[in-house]
Amino acid sequence: MGLGALGLTLAPSYIAKSYFEAAHTYHLNYAPHLGMFRNLAGDDPIDQLNFMADQGFTAFEDNNMKGRDIAVQEKMAEVMEDRRLMMGVFVAHKIYWREANLASGDLDKRKEFLNDIKTSIEVAKRVNARWMTVVPGHVDLRQNMSYQTAHVIESLKMASELLEPHGIVMVLEPLNFRDHPGLFLSESPQAYEICKAVNSPSCKILFDIYHQQIQEGNLIPNIEKSWDEIAYFQIGDNPGRKEPTTGEINYRNVFKYIHQKGYKGILGMEHGNSIDGAMGEKSLIEAYQSVDNFL
Secondary structure, X not given: OOHHHOOOOOOOOOOOHHHOOOOOOOOOEEEOOOOOOHHHHOOOHHHHHHHHHHOOOOEEOOOOHHHOOHHHHHHHHHHHHHOOOEEOOOEOOOOOOOOEOHHHOOHHHHHHHHHHHHHHHHHHXXXXXXXXXXXXXXXXXXXXXXXXHHXXXXXXXXXXXHHHHHOOEEEEOOOOOOOOOOEOOOOHHHHHHHHHHHOOOOEEEEEEHHHHHHXXXXXXXXXXXXXXXXXXXEOOOOOOOOOOOOOOOOHHHHHHHHHHOOXXXXXXXXXXXXXXXXXXHHHHHHHHHHHOOOO
């Protein structure tokens, strides 16, 4: 029986993969989150990982991975390796949403950030992650932006020195002004300038297509301009921050462009489901199959 025949009667526990049709073959490495398929796969993280793999997804990301018990991390890593799921980003450090930290130049906050990076390296090694998310925090309203930028660059240079020996990349995520007013990093050209200044293979851009559609638009040209510093993408349509096809972004064209550039990395599915329940999860899978049909 295929996924389309499941309807809304599927019990909230994972059914063997043989129950489903052959996995779809995607052209890009889309990465679901835990909870995205809870109704079809159940609550167990391991069942959800297996479900993702059975649907043809080749990657997974988990913002909260660092906070999970070590035993859970190890088990998830084992399943990801067995199912050939690449591990995407997790959040590497405490994010200051309303207070300046890296932009302030405060040495205690810099030390805290670097200690967070050190502990995140251990998590990354445990779960075979190559990327971790960094958000430089709030602006410092009492300092000129150029001074703030210099402070951020200095902290990121120090973090890069910690990351480089392990081949791990921190990806800087610009966040839009509407959802996250007052943050230091909001635009892709700004992130590009900072990465060029840090000048490290361990400091790159996380280009979140949802955030940048709101912040600056002009998506494909900005991706093109930033390309040599982009190491990771995240997805969400606008308005609503749900799956592709639910908003204004022409994801089929955006994905086609990214594929044509030869991108082999991960595109994190950092969005909600537009429809609740099993039907919504089925619709999400169908949406990705649709926008992935660009060749």
